[in-house]
Amino acid sequence: MATLPRIEDFDDPSYDPFKAEEGVFGDLTNIHEHLVKLRAEKGDVVEGSFMSLMGFDWPSDKPAYTLLSYQTVSDVFFDPATFTNECFQQTLGLTFGRTLSAMDAPEHTRYRRLFQKAFLPQNIARWGDEIVEQVVQELIEKFRHRGTADLIEEFTKRYPFEIIYRQLALPEGDGPIFHKLACAQNLVYTPEGLEAGRKLGTYFKALVEERRKHPQDDLASTLINTEVDGEQLPEDVIVSFLRQLINAAGDTTFRGTSVLLTGLLENPDQFEALRDNRDLLPQAIEEGLRWESPVNWTERTAARDVEIGGVSVPAGATIVAVLTAANCDERVFRDGAIFDIFREKTKPPVIFAFGPHMCVGQHLARLEITRAMNALLDRLPNLRLDPDMPRPVIQGAMLRYPKHLYVKFDPA
Numbered sequence: 001m002a003t004l005p006r007i008e009d010f011d012d013p014s015y016d017p018f019k020a021e022e023g024v025f026g027d028l029t030n031i032h033e034h035l036v037k038l039r040a041e042k043g044d045v046v047e048g049s050f051m052s053l054m055g056f057d058w059p060s061d062k063p064a065y066t067l068l069s070y071q072t073v074s075d076v077f078f079d080p081a082t083f084t085n086e087c088f089q090q091t092l093g094l095t096f097g098r099t100l101s102a103m104d105a106p107e108h109t110r111y112r113r114l115f116q117k118a119f120l121p122q123n124i125a126r127w128g129d130e131i132v133e134q135v136v137q138e139l140i141e142k143f144r145h146r147g148t149a150d151l152i153e154e155f156t157k158r159y160p161f162e163i164i165y166r167q168l169a170l171p172e173g174d175g176p177i178f179h180k181l182a183c184a185q186n187l188v189y190t191p192e193g194l195e196a197g198r199k200l201g202t203y204f205k206a207l208v209e210e211r212r213k214h215p216q217d218d219l220a221s222t223l224i225n226t227e228v229d230g231e232q233l234p235e236d237v238i239v240s241f242l243r244q245l246i247n248a249a250g251d252t253t254f255r256g257t258s259v260l261l262t263g264l265l266e267n268p269d270q271f272e273a274l275r276d277n278r279d280l281l282p283q284a285i286e287e288g289l290r291w292e293s294p295v296n297w298t299e300r301t302a303a304r305d306v307e308i309g310g311v312s313v314p315a316g317a318t319i320v321a322v323l324t325a326a327n328c329d330e331r332v333f334r335d336g337a338i339f340d341i342f343r344e345k346t347k348p349p350v351i352f353a354f355g356p357h358m359c360v361g362q363h364l365a366r367l368e369i370t371r372a373m374n375a376l377l378d379r380l381p382n383l384r385l386d387p388d389m390p391r392p393v394i395q396g397a398m399l400r401y402p403k404h405l406y407v408k409f410d411p412a
């Protein structure tokens with residue numbers, strides 16, 4: 001068996017990407033209020049990047065336009081010929097490399113069908129039984145006897161990452177280093193973000209070489225051997241995808257589970273209804289992800305001069321699609337700023353984007369959150385917010401979550 005080098009930690013091992021993220025992406029709270037006010041004052045399409053409109057010092061060498069309505073955000077996702085992913089080459093492309101997010105058709109179409117093959121429903125179901133269930137149960141086992149916990153630090157921030165490490169059969173014990181490097185990759189404008197991308201790139205290149213020689217029953221080996229019409233993925237694309245995956249699989253699902261738990265625990269009547277009737281879980285998950293979309297905004301590049309929502313936008317401009325704004329647009333979601341699992345069904349919320357770049361992992365994410373919620377409901381009787389501790393506050397201007405979720409339950 002070939003040996004893998006150890007994953008290298010940051011040059012400064014005390015570096016904490018979650019603290020650094022506040023400096024880069026801000027600790028904005030009450031996002032709905034800001035979005036409603038901005039739309040009321042300036043309309044559905046506003047000149048300027050979302051971050052600069054929110055008062056952050058945000059790098060920009062191109063004109064930018066921020067979209068704040070359901071219609072404009074959806075229209076942009078469904079028109080990839082006009083609104084391309086070129087912008088990602090100068091953002092996430094700097095840390096992830098040549099990955100799906102930074103590609104457009106026809107390259108994107110070719111590689112995406114290869115990746116999708118690894119995420120077929122039968123694979124997802126198998127991961128659910130063999131990996132997801134084990135991980136969530138093991139984590140809960142560590143604190144269920146105590147009767148109190150911080151569900152962020154002890155559960156949500158850990159489980160989706162642990163799942164992707166096991167899907168990739170990464171060495172046990174290196175989780176804390178992978179966790180920091182994976183998350184730091186979002187901080188593309190910082191030296192540590194670039195350091196994380198570099199170190200994960202070196203590691204995954206060695207991993208791909210090793211798994212090519214010694215395939216295992218893991219996702220990396222599946223990606224290496226996946227073939228469609230005689231075509232396989234080139235090595236640099238696999239390495240980039242692994243870098244993206246270790247981030248996208250963990251960072252979003254962790255935040256999505258955290259905001260769902262916040263919505264439920266802050267609304268005990270809805271939580272009680274779910275406890276009494278687990279058939280409500282799919283709609284509760286959908287509502288949590290709509291209410292506080294874990295990916296608050298994403299970007300596209302205008303490939304030509306174009307009009308969006310009556311506003312002229314020049315070719316080359318960066319278009320910032322604010323998912324939370326689309327998902328609390330009163331024209332589609334009445335009282336959109338309110339968490340309500342019994343909300344009347346209207347249009348599908350823009351949680352995983354629409355169009356050709358719609359999230360590859362959305363079915364896995366839903367399965368992970370379902371298993372996590374069922375395990376918490378089964379094993380933590382009488383789960384509630386801890387009245388003696390601070391209440392959760394969802395914050396952040398890009399990727400959002402509450403830093404703590406202090407709870408009580410009947411110890412078992």
Ligand code: HEM
Nearest residue numbers: 100101248249252253256295298352353357359360361365
């Ligand atoms: C609640 C959890 C998740 C949310 C809210 C989420 C959200 C999103 C969004 C909004 C996009 C589109 C971004 C854009 O087009 O600009 C996306 C793309 C993507 N997501 Fe997710 N995601 C989640 C979980 C996952 C998981 C679990 C995985 C993998 C296991 C994953 C892998 C990806 C990949 C590879 C892409 C790029 C697809 C492409 O460009 O063709 N995501 N996700």
